Amino acid sequence: MLAQLAQSVGEFVRPPIDWHAAAPELTLLGVGALLTMMDIVWLERGRRLAPLLASLGLLATMVPIVTLAVDGADRSMFNGAFVVDNYALLMKALFVLSGYVVVLLSTNYIAEGDYWENEYYGLLLSSVLGMVLMASARDLITIFVALELLSIPAYMLATWRKRDLKSNEAGLKYYLMGVFASAIMLYGMSLLYGGAGSTLLVDIDEAISAADSPSSVIVLGIIFVIIGFAFKVSAFPFHTWAPDTYEGAPTPVTAFLSVASKAAGFVALMNLLFVGFFGRDDVYEPVLWILAAASMTVGNLIALRQTNVVRMLAYSGVAQAGYMLAPLAVASAVGDAALEATVTYLVVYAAMNLGAFAVVMAVARKTRSAEIESFRGLFHYAPGLTVAMTIFLFSLAGIPPLGGWWAKFRVMEAVIDANTASGVVIGVFVAVNSVIALYYYARIGLGMWAEEAPDGDVTPVRVTPSLMAALGITAGITLAFGVYPQLISDFDVSLLAGIGG
Amino acid sequence: MLLNQFLLLAAVLFCIGVYGVLVRKNGMLVLMSVELILNAVNINLVAFGTLTDDVGGAVFALFTIAVAAAEVGIGLAIVLLMYRNRRSIDLSEADLLKG
Numbered sequence: 001m002l003a004q005l006a007q008s009v010g011e012f013v014r015p016p017i018d019w020h021a022a023a024p025e026l027t028l029l030g031v032g033a034l035l036t037m038m039d040i041v042w043l044e045r046g047r048r049l050a051p052l053l054a055s056l057g058l059l060a061t062m063v064p065i066v067t068l069a070v071d072g073a074d075r076s077m078f079n080g081a082f083v084v085d086n087y088a089l090l091m092k093a094l095f096v097l098s099g100y101v102v103v104l105l106s107t108n109y110i111a112e113g114d115y116w117e118n119e120y121y122g123l124l125l126s127s128v129l130g131m132v133l134m135a136s137a138r139d140l141i142t143i144f145v146a147l148e149l150l151s152i153p154a155y156m157l158a159t160w161r162k163r164d165l166k167s168n169e170a171g172l173k174y175y176l177m178g179v180f181a182s183a184i185m186l187y188g189m190s191l192l193y194g195g196a197g198s199t200l201l202v203d204i205d206e207a208i209s210a211a212d213s214p215s216s217v218i219v220l221g222i223i224f225v226i227i228g229f230a231f232k233v234s235a236f237p238f239h240t241w242a243p244d245t246y247e248g249a250p251t252p253v254t255a256f257l258s259v260a261s262k263a264a265g266f267v268a269l270m271n272l273l274f275v276g277f278f279g280r281d282d283v284y285e286p287v288l289w290i291l292a293a294a295s296m297t298v299g300n301l302i303a304l305r306q307t308n309v310v311r312m313l314a315y316s317g318v319a320q321a322g323y324m325l326a327p328l329a330v331a332s333a334v335g336d337a338a339l340e341a342t343v344t345y346l347v348v349y350a351a352m353n354l355g356a357f358a359v360v361m362a363v364a365r366k367t368r369s370a371e372i373e374s375f376r377g378l379f380h381y382a383p384g385l386t387v388a389m390t391i392f393l394f395s396l397a398g399i400p401p402l403g404g405w406w407a408k409f410r411v412m413e414a415v416i417d418a419n420t421a422s423g424v425v426i427g428v429f430v431a432v433n434s435v436i437a438l439y440y441y442a443r444i445g446l447g448m449w450a451e452e453a454p455d456g457d458v459t460p461v462r463v464t465p466s467l468m469a470a471l472g473i474t475a476g477i478t479l480a481f482g483v484y485p486q487l488i489s490d491f492d493v494s495l496l497a498g499i500g501g
Numbered sequence: 502m503l504l505n506q507f508l509l510l511a512a513v514l515f516c517i518g519v520y521g522v523l524v525r526k527n528g529m530l531v532l533m534s535v536e537l538i539l540n541a542v543n544i545n546l547v548a549f550g551t552l553t554d555d556v557g558g559a560v561f562a563l564f565t566i567a568v569a570a571a572e573v574g575i576g577l578a579i580v581l582l583m584y585r586n587r588r589s590i591d592l593s594e595a596d597l598l599k600g
Contacts, residue, residue, distance in 0.1 A: 141561050148568045155575050159582065168583050169595045175579050176531060176592075179572055180522050183538035186565060187515055190542045194508075194549035199557050244598040 021075040021084045023064035024092055024132055031057025032125040039118030047117050051107045051466075054121035058100040058128070065093050080202055081139035087343065087493040091135035091267050094347055097473075098260040099128040101354050104470040105361060106252040115160065123153035124256070131264040138275055140189045140199040143268055147185075147232070150264050151178050154257060158249040170248025174257075177231055177241035185228020191221035192276075201276035209279025222283045225272060226291075232265030233321045234314075236295040243314040251364070254310060255357035258317050259350045266324060266346055273331055274339060274495035281332035289329040289422055296322030296433040304440050309360055310370045312440060313353070316396060319437060320349055326426045327411050330418035336494045341414040344488045348395070348403040348481050355474030356392040358467055359385050366461045375444055377453030382461040386448045388471050395478050397441040398434050403481030408434060507548035514541035528580040528590035532573060539569045 019026075035053055038046040068075075068089055075084040102124065110120050130150025137143040155178060159171025193199055195217040196207035208218050227238065234242040246254045277284050299318030306312035324345045327338035360370060362385055367374040379386040395404035408430070415427040463471075481487060514537050521534025543562045550558020584590050 141557075141564055144561075145564060145568065148572065152571060152575055155579065159579055162582055163586065165586055166597050168579070168586055169597050171579050172528075172583055172592070172595055173598075175576055176522075179535050179576065180538075182572075183518070183535050183542070186542040187538060187545070190511075190545035190549070190561075193546060193558060193561065194552075197549075197553045197555060199561060248598050 015078055018075050018077055020064065020068065020071075021077060021082070021136075023068075024061050024096070025129060027061045027064060028057065028096075028125055028129040028132060031060065032122055032129060035118055035122040035125065039116070039122065047111075050118045050121045051103055051111075054125060055100055055103045057125060058096050058103065061096050061132075062093065065089055065096065069093075078139075080200060081142050082136050083138045084136055085494075086491055087339070087495055088135040090343065090347075090488070090491055090493055091263070092132045094263060094350055095128055095131040095135065095260055098256070098263070098350050098354060099124065101358075101470045101473055102252055102256045102260070104466040104473075105255055105354075105358055106250075107466040108464045109250065109252050109361065110160075115162070120157070120160065123156055127151075127153040127157070127256070128260070131260055131267075134264050134267050134271075137268070138201045138271060140193060140201070140204075143271065144182075144186065144189065147182060147264075147268060150261065151182065151232075154178075154253075154261055157253045158245055158257070160250050160253060164248075166248040167250070168248075170245045173241045174245040174249075177238075181228045181231030181238065184224050188221045188224025188226075188228060191217050192225065195221060201272065204276045205278055208277070214280055214283055218280065219283050222277055222280060223287055226269070226284060226287050229265045229269045229272075230291055233262050233269070233324075234318050235291045235321045235325060236298040236318055239295070239299070239318045239321075242318060243311045246314040246317075247308060247310050247370075251310070251357060251361050251370075255354050258313065258357070259353050262317065262321065263346045263350060266342060269328065270339060270342060270495065273328060278332070285329055285332060285422070288325050289426060292322045292325035292329050292426060293429050294322070295319060295325065296429060300433050300436045300440075304436070306440075307372055308370050309372050309375065309444070312372065312444075313356060313360075316437065316440070317353065319433060320345075320353075320396070322433070323408065323411055323430055324349070326430055327414040329426055330415050330420065330423040333418035333420055333423065334414050337414050337417060339495055340488065340493055341410040343493050344410045344481075345407040347488060348407040348478065351474045351477035351481070352392045352395040352402075352404055355388065355471060355478060356396065358470045358474060359389040359392065362461055362463050362467050362471075366459070372444055372447070373454060376447045376451040377458075378448040380453055381458040385461060385463070385471075388475055389448060390445050391475055391478060393441040393445055395482070397438045399438075401482040403478040403485075406481050406485040409485075504548060504552050507544055511541040511544040511548070514538070514544070526591055526593045528583065528592055531592065532576050532580065535576075536569070536573065539565060 035050060068084060110117055127150045130146050134146035137146045155171055155175045158174045159167055161167035192204060195215060196204040198204060208214060231238040273284060296319045299315050299322060303312050303315035306315060324342050327341040331338040364370055391402060395402035398404045398408040411430060412427055415423040518534045518537035522531055525531050525534060543565055546558040546562040580590050
């Protein structure tokens with residue numbers, strides 16, 4: 001084996017590198033390294049610059065993403081292990097923008113605790129780097145490295161308040177569940193590699209689609225890999241870490257985990273399904289169908305009885321993961337329409353969920369509480385925040401004309417177009433669950449508008465400029481998708497037409 | 502080459518690891534159980550790679566080893582943090598958050 005390795009090293013030629021295609025990753029890497037260096041050299045003096053540098057770095061990353069999108073050509077490197085196409089670019093833009101909003105949310109929040117700040121932004125950027133890499137990953141090794149690159153900093157971010165027992169516990173639970181899931185996923189990947197003889201997703205698809213019925217190695221491999229990512233997207237029954245971690249972690253980190261980390265899990269799942277497993281729909285579709293139906297039902301039912309708004313958003317996130325999995329469960333019948341439905345949902349979900357967390361943070365600055373009770377009578381002293389929260393909650397519930405309605409419409413369209421019994425049944429699940437979910441979203445809305453503030457405290461809430469900017473961006477995107485829903489369809493996302501075909 | 506022995510060894514290690522993660526309450530033992538699963542993965546990868554005469558498996562195993570080291574480093578830090586704040590690494594005591 002070693003001789004063989006040495007032999008292949010001897011004739012090694014560097015594969016051609018398309019620097020333009022790798023520019024977003026390299027920019028993020030550079031800024032992340034710069035932040036870490038600044039922390040080492042300037043110590044306390046770098047503290048005030050860190051959020052500024054991090055947000056500028058994220059905006060700078062958008063430049064190569066936009067130039068690549070304008071260029072429009074699909075690019076592929078390393079035999080197809082790293083691919084840049086419209087879908088990858090859209091997801092990269094989503095990750096970078098979510099990262100930017102999270103930096104805006106963190107700016108004052110992290111500074112107010114007595115903790116180091118520079119490392120926080122360095123870790124945040126390296127996590128975003130992992131996500132951006134994940135969008136292009138079309139190879140088992142690349143997917144694994146990207147997954148760890150985004151997860152490992154996230155474990156540290158969740159444990160950020162290191163003297164707070166709740167934050168410790170949040171990080172501990174997230175870490176243990178996360179490594180367990182990635183270990184199971186790796187075992188699945190090793191089986192897939194054994195069954196297909198290659199780590200490239202395209203080769204795996206070719207090798208496993210040929211047979212009439214899949215070998216047991218392939219079945220186990222696919223199921224283990226899907227289970228690994230089900231943890232990441234917090235789908236039932238692998239969601240148990242989510243509510244605890246969301247409650248104990250610092251709120252900007254919670255927003256980051258619930259949006260960006262979940263989206264990264266979905267991106268990995270979509271890369272695997274559409275490029276790697278597409279021919280084996282007899283294996284992945286039943287698994288995803290069960291995950292989708294169980295996630296939305298259980299998530300919504302548990303969300304009904306939550307009293308803490310962060311925990312409620314965590315369980316609502318489990319249910320939303322179910323809606324996003326639903327089109328993937330009928331992927332073989334509708335093809336790229338399923339991909340487009342899930343991508344649309346991810347983009348809209350990112351905007352509305354980040355927005356909801358921004359309002360929770362703004363309100364918690366005054367009330368020092370995340371209980372649903374503390375939102376009562378919000379309209380009397382913070383009408384602007386009330387309107388924003390109402391938009392986000394109703395969008396999450398899927399009420400027209402907000403973005404969430406369009407996202408849910410696309411999901412329904414995909415599952416009905418599949419024209420199969422399983423598609424119709426999962427459509428019924430989505431419809432019934434949307435009604436259940438409306439109850440707990442509307443309960444907060446009613447409390448804000450119609451009730452009196454607890455203890456009659458109506459001093460206004462001070463909203464910091466960065467929080468205001470975050471609210472503006474997220475509310476703008478949520479409304480834009482409601483008014484002009486073709487935004488994603490115009491972008492023409494596809495995995496099947498491209499290299500994966 | 503006989504492949505089955507390696508795959509069986511890996512499967513046994515995997516099962517012991519999963520059992521350990523699910524049953525053990527001691528933070529360190531859970532970390533060690535996760536390591537067992539990762540070693541099962543490495544055995545699988547190297548065995549499959551050698552069988553098909555493809556270096557991909559060995560390369561994947563190297564990546565797994567390197568990343569697992571980083572991951573366990575973080576895990577040890579988190580368990581140590583728990584020990585500092587609580588004087589115990591019993592996972593069943595971490596029950597502040599529930600509902």
